[in-house]
Structure formats: structure tokens, C-alpha cells
Amino acid sequence: DTGVSQDPRHKITKRGQNVTFRCDPISEHNRLYWYRQTLGQGPEFLTYFQNEAQLEKSRLLSDRFSAERPKGSFSTLEIQRTEQGDSAMYLCASSPSRSMNPRSGELFFGEGSRLTVL
Amino acid sequence: GENVEQHPSTLSVQEGDSAVIKCTYSDSASNYFPWYKQELGKRPQLIIDIRSNVGEKKDQRIAVTLNKTAKHFSLHITETQPEDSAVYFCAASSGKNSGGYQKVTFGTGTKLQVIP
Numbered sequence: 001d002t003g004v005s006q007d008p009r010h011k012i013t014k015r016g017q018n019v020t021f022r023c024d025p026i027s028e029h030n031r032l033y034w035y036r037q038t039l040g041q042g043p044e045f046l047t048y049f050q051n052e053a054q055l056e057k058s059r060l061l062s063d064r065f066s067a068e069r070p071k072g073s074f075s076t077l078e079i080q081r082t083e084q085g086d087s088a089m090y091l092c093a094s095s096p097s098r099s100m101n102p103r104s105g106e107l108f109f110g111e112g113s114r115l116t117v118l
Numbered sequence: 119g120e121n122v123e124q125h126p127s128t129l130s131v132q133e134g135d136s137a138v139i140k141c142t143y144s145d146s147a148s149n150y151f152p153w154y155k156q157e158l159g160k161r162p163q164l165i166i167d168i169r170s171n172v173g174e175k176k177d178q179r180i181a182v183t184l185n186k187t188a189k190h191f192s193l194h195i196t197e198t199q200p201e202d203s204a205v206y207f208c209a210a211s212s213g214k215n216s217g218g219y220q221k222v223t224f225g226t227g228t229k230l231q232v233i234p
Contacts, residue, residue: 004161042124042207042224043162056221091161105150105211107222109161 002026004110006092012116013082020078021113025094032075033107034067035091036060043091049075050097082117089114120145122210124225132233137195139228141208144189148210151184151191152222157204165206166193198232205229 005024013019025032030051035043046065048056051072061067064082069075079086093107121144131137143151152167168175168182168191175182179198184191195202208225 040127040227042122042209042227045221045223048221105152105167105222106164107152107154107162109163111161 004108006110006113010114014118018080023075023092029094030097031095033093034077037089084117087117120223122223122225124208128229130231131198139193141225142190143210147212150211152209153193154207155204200232200234203232
């Protein structure tokens with residue numbers, strides 16, 4: 001499967017613990033996004049990388065959240081001192097640059113990492 | 119920022135009937151409007167999209183219409199089948215962001231149930 005992969009798929013943690021999620025995008029995609037989805041809601045934008053550069057962060061992303069994409073390939077999303085309100089599905093998506101596919105705006109999503117904070 | 123509203127939140131139709139989902143957006147600069155389908159426990163997947171230079175686009179049983187003046191767009195599914203049952207998300211994007219990428223804002227979703 002050459003799609004976007006995320007790990008772990010499920011994570012249960014106690015309040016106050018740190019968690020880290022990993023995303024491996026489609027290899028030729030230089031754009032990578034993190035979204036959060038709660039029950040009954042659409043995906044909410046968290047942050048965006050173009051290659052290794054983090055170009056935008058949502059105001060939803062408090063200082064407990066940090067994302068990296070050190071080599072422009074895989075990305076990690078870390079949540080420190082988790083709170084019950086952090087419980088959600090964390091979706092990663094990737095897309096090619098416009099130079100690769102100028103007409104497409106499609107986001108290719110992973111299966112997501114479901115976080116439950118007890 | 120962009121705000122996308124979607125209605126209805128749930129929709130039940132008999133197999134073979136049509137389904138219509140409506141969305142409105144707030145940012146007049148938005149120029150790209152994708153629709154994603156998310157089956158239970160699965161990832162969202164693009165099913166159709168439309169750009170602001172066209173008013174309608176069709177792909178087999180699925181069509182999307184766009185009214186830029188009124189800032190609303192709709193998804194039409196004809197001859198619905200049980201496998202169409204899923205959550206559908208509309209979205210809007212303006213492309214006016216750093217790095218030239220398109221930040222996509224999603225609606226809240228419509229849960230479609232097709233009754234056999």
C-alpha cells in the first residue's frame with residue numbers, strides 16, 4: 001500500500017501524559033497536513049508543512065502541541081500534558097505540489113490515529 | 119477565516135431516490151470546492167470537486183453545482199445505492215495562504231443512509 005500511513009492507529013493514555021503520532025505521506029508528495037476530527041464534526045486544520053518547513057499553524061494548536069517534519073518525509077505530532085479535550089481522531093494528509101499536479105487540490109488522508117485521554 | 123456550513127446533518131433516502139446536500143461558505147475568495155466521502159472507520163476520500171470557473175460538474179451518478187454569487191454549492195447523488203451510505207463532507211479553499219497551498223476548510227458533515 002503506497003498511501004498515507006499513520007501510527008499508532010489507537011492510543012489510550014492518562015491525562016497529563018505525552019503522546020506522539022507518526023505520519024508517513026505518499027513518497028512523492030511534498031505537502032503534509034495534520035487535521036483533528038471529533039465525533040460528528042468535519043476535519044479541523046491544525047498545521048501544514050511544505051517539505052520540512054512548517055508554514056502555517058492553526059490557533060487550535062496550543063503550545064502543548066508540536067509538529068515536526070525533519071527531513072521533509074515523515075512527520076510527527078506530539079501532544080504534551082494531554083487533556084481529556086484532546087481526545088479525537090488525528091488525521092494526516094498529503095498532497096503533491098502544484099508543479100507536479102497543477103489542477104489537483106486533492107488531499108490524500110491516512111486512516112488516522114485515534115486518541116483517548118482518560 | 120473561511121466558515122463552511124453544511125445541511126442536513128443526517129439524511130435518509132430510499133434506494134434509487136436522489137440525495138441532495140447543501141453547503142454555504144463565507145470567504146468570497148474561495149475558488150476550490152471538494153467533496154469527501156468517509157465510510158465508517160475509514161479515511162475521507164475525494165469523490166468530486168469543482169472550481170469557481172464552472173457552475174456544474176458531473177461524474178456518473180454524482181454532480182456538484184456552484185453558485186458563486188450566493189456562495190453556496192450542492193452535491194447531488196442520483197439513483198442512490200446502499201454503498202452510498204457514508205458521511206459526506208463539503209469543503210472550501212481559497213489558495214491564499216503561505217507557500218501557495220490551499221488550506222481546506224471542511225463542513226460538519228452529512229450522514230447519508232440509503233435504505234434498501
